[in-house]
Amino acid sequence: MALDDPHARPSEPPGTDGPRNAPAVDDAVPFAGDEVLPCGRLLSRVWEQAQDAAPAADPHTLSCPHCREAVEGLATVNVATRAMRAKDPPGLQALADRVMSVVRAEVRLGRLLPLADTDLDLRIAESAAAKVLRQAADTVPGARAATCRLVPAGEGTGVRVTMTLAAALDRPLPERVDQVRRSVLNAAGQDLGLAVTAVDIIVVDVLEPFPPLDPAGSGHLTGGGT
Amino acid sequence: MIERTGFPPLGCDLPDGLLAVRAAEGDEDSFAVLVQRHSRPLLALARCMLGNAQDAEDAVQDAFVSAWRRLPEYRHGAQFRTWMYRITVNRCLTMRRRRLPPLPLDAVAEPATGDEWSSPARAAEQNAATAALARALGELDAGQRVCWILRELQGLPYKEIAHVTQTSEQTVRGRLFRARRSLKEAMAPWR
Numbered sequence: 001m002a003l004d005d006p007h008a009r010p011s012e013p014p015g016t017d018g019p020r021n022a023p024a025v026d027d028a029v030p031f032a033g034d035e036v037l038p039c040g041r042l043l044s045r046v047w048e049q050a051q052d053a054a055p056a057a058d059p060h061t062l063s064c065p066h067c068r069e070a071v072e073g074l075a076t077v078n079v080a081t082r083a084m085r086a087k088d089p090p091g092l093q094a095l096a097d098r099v100m101s102v103v104r105a106e107v108r109l110g111r112l113l114p115l116a117d118t119d120l121d122l123r124i125a126e127s128a129a130a131k132v133l134r135q136a137a138d139t140v141p142g143a144r145a146a147t148c149r150l151v152p153a154g155e156g157t158g159v160r161v162t163m164t165l166a167a168a169l170d171r172p173l174p175e176r177v178d179q180v181r182r183s184v185l186n187a188a189g190q191d192l193g194l195a196v197t198a199v200d201i202i203v204v205d206v207l208e209p210f211p212p213l214d215p216a217g218s219g220h221l222t223g224g225g226t
Numbered sequence: 227m228i229e230r231t232g233f234p235p236l237g238c239d240l241p242d243g244l245l246a247v248r249a250a251e252g253d254e255d256s257f258a259v260l261v262q263r264h265s266r267p268l269l270a271l272a273r274c275m276l277g278n279a280q281d282a283e284d285a286v287q288d289a290f291v292s293a294w295r296r297l298p299e300y301r302h303g304a305q306f307r308t309w310m311y312r313i314t315v316n317r318c319l320t321m322r323r324r325r326l327p328p329l330p331l332d333a334v335a336e337p338a339t340g341d342e343w344s345s346p347a348r349a350a351e352q353n354a355a356t357a358a359l360a361r362a363l364g365e366l367d368a369g370q371r372v373c374w375i376l377r378e379l380q381g382l383p384y385k386e387i388a389h390v391t392q393t394s395e396q397t398v399r400g401r402l403f404r405a406r407r408s409l410k411e412a413m414a415p416w417r
Contacts, residue, residue, distance in 0.1 A: 031400035033407065044403035051378070051406075074406060076413040080359035083352050085379050089269040095283050096261045099290040100254070106294070108252035127252035134248065144240060146247045166244055205244075 037066040046070045113150050114157040116195035126150050129192055133161060136187035140179045142168035144207055150194075158197040161188065166205035177201050242306040250297040257297075261290055264307060267380050268314045274375045275318040277364045285321055289314040304389055311382075311390040315372055322368065355416045362412030366405055373398050374405035 028042050035043040041064070049058060050071040061067040110126030130148040137145035146164040153160040161184060167176050181199045188194040240259070248256035265286060272282035272289075293300075293313055300309065363371055372391055376382045377398075384395045391398065 031403045033404055043407075044399070047403065047406055048399065073410050076355070076416045077359065077406070077409045080352075080355045080413060080416070081378050083356045084274075084359060087270075087356075089266065089273055089279070089282070091279070091283055092265055092269060095269065095287060096258070096265050099261050099265075099287050099294075100258050102287075102291050103257055103294045104254050107254075108298075110252060130251060131253055131255075134253070144244055146244050147251060149251075164247075166241075 037070060039064050039066045041067055043070055047074060050074065111151075113152060113159050113194065115193045116157045117193065118157060122193075124192060124194070129188075129194065132187055132191055133163065133184050136183045136191075137163060137165065137180045140176065140183055142170060142207060143176055143180050145180075146204060153197045157195045159188075159194050160198050160200070161196055162200045162202075164202045164204040166207040167203050168207040173203055177203065243302065246297065246300065246302070246306045249294070250300060257294055260306065260310075264310055265290070268310060270379060271311070271375055272314055272318050274360070274363055274379065275315070275368075275371060276321060277360060281321055282318075285317045286314060289317045292317070305386075308386050308389045311376070311386075312392070315390055319368055319372075355413070358416060359409065359413060362409050365412070366408055367401075369393075370401045370405040370408070373401040374409070377402055 028045055030036070030042055031044045037043060037046065039060075041060075046061065046067050047070065049061060051074070061071070108127055110130070112123040113126055113129060115122040115124055126149070129150055133150075134145035134148050137143055137148075144166045146166060147162075148164075149162045150159050151162075152158065163180075163184065165177070165180060167173060181201060184199050185196055188196040188199075240256070242260065242263070245256040245260050249260060268286045268289065269282055272285040273279060276282050276285060289310065293310060296313075304312075363374070366374065369391065373387055376387045376390060377384075382390070384398050387398045388395045
């Protein structure tokens, strides 16, 4: 995208905002097909600024008739874009249901682990056991389980649990980790009947109160694009 | 207990990263939350890219199933959302390449009923304008179209669009500019 003459941009009349002073044109290399407006601004950057930034961000654009005209050129597209954005695609729930029926048909069991009953030789799938143990960890306030792996330990029916955790920092971590360990041990023994020999817990993330999620995921414009 | 109130209830409010880790270990319920959370913008994206509701649903379904299968190898280098957008975009591009005939004129998004455009005449005009925009989008180069949809319809930052489309931010901005210019020309009769 080399320019034949980098100085081809018309010089700025004195007393107005030069393109060098404007924040949006620091990197003002023209894009392919770009246009230089009579005021010296690049059309691409004027549009970018109008679409991305708050309206009053640049005093030049407010007062410059060329920039204003360029921005107004996009008005029709913007109105149609807003209408398009407001339309919810139909069939969302049906789609989610179809996805999940395929997913649930492709069960990933993981390894089979012995339950603590040597007479019957009962086994449980790792994924099923992990789900119960994660739920047990989640019941501890300020803790949420991430990974949960179970491996046979020793000769008999012993199982070792390794869990990673996101934990809040409003309390000392050892105390919270201990609570999680007790909850996991309890669920493993009482609910599943697993003979857990150890629960290794690694805190891998900090749990923020109320993670800021976009509830609708509807993708409205949120601030600048950079 | 008081300390409970500051944190999300169990299940649905977990961050994407945690849900993706659980899903990678075979936890379908965590994956179901991710599907609920992301299917709306992905379906809107696919619909704009493909111009057809049925193809869009197929593309998003394939993308989610493919994500489920690839989750155990997913290294969390990118956010789950970015990764999911990328899979969906690639799926749409593949479908477009296979489907050689150009976008049929009647394949634009159907008008939503009972929306904010209450006056029938206004609504008709607006729907026609939106349909015209959808047609103009269909005529854009695929790379420009993806960038425009992700930016103008979905509000993704340039950096994330660059990740999704595996290009640089500069390229994204150049494509956006050319998309805007073409769309402006295509929409000129509606001024």
